[in-house]
Amino acid sequence: MGVFALYTFIDSYNHGWEAAIFPRFASAVVLVGCILILLKAYLPYPLNLLFSEGGDFLSTDEMESTESEDSAMDKPEETGPENPVYVMMGLVTAFAVLGYLFGLLWVAPLFVLVFGRYFDLPTAITVVLIALSMVVVLGFQWIFNIQMGEGLLFEPEFLMVSGGING
Template structure:
């Protein structure tokens, strides 16, 4: 078995699978964006290109051999002979910390799914501040920070809507209730 195959099998985990999923979906979106007129294709093309590039960077960093990582980033933890990592004492967690970390990941996934569903129903312009409010409340931010980030998220979504001429203020419920279609 080659060195690359061994490295991939050792490092194949949920993060890598998720990154390949992002890469696949973003590549598909980038290709499909050419089916639309130039002005309408700008946003999906740029956002999918950003996702493709960041996914490729992250995949590359995960699959790099330890020696290359050491050469590029001095001071990173290295493996010892017994399989443990040197320099990771401060990162050690007990079982309760790992369980809390897993619960946070699941909660974040639920929030993201709710964001997508609510965004589809009422529009992303309105769902974005709700998502930011829920997320910042869940992470126990100060009320001033929550208010600022909610307003900032609305301003960013509103700017996207106006600059790129996107109709992200209308969800399926608004279309049914107002337009009857």
């Protein structure tokens, strides 16, 4: 599958820009997936679980502890602004809006930094994730040949209040 994806990615440069976007993107996703599967033995433990046979992200011990916590009625359900689901919804919304305004190249590392700090990830993992976010954004910029560092606020049309330089 990886060989076919590599061939499709390379062959997409023989076609026009509009016709090449989807095959280039789809083959890039397949290539990344193949590389992750090939390197699964070297991935950190949580990522390795995603590619293990059986496909369970939670181990059986974690599942049993989750079920026992769910059955206990003495712990109130998390709601409101401290619920991690609501925090993630807010972070993703802020990422989309700020990425549109300022450019994903600048917003992605900040998003990962805030995510890492909120969920108490170790500093080393946060730094690696920030670097990975930059690689992903720059990869999209290279594959699709678009400027990911320029948001709406950096567009010349947005900066021109009167509609043109001469007024």
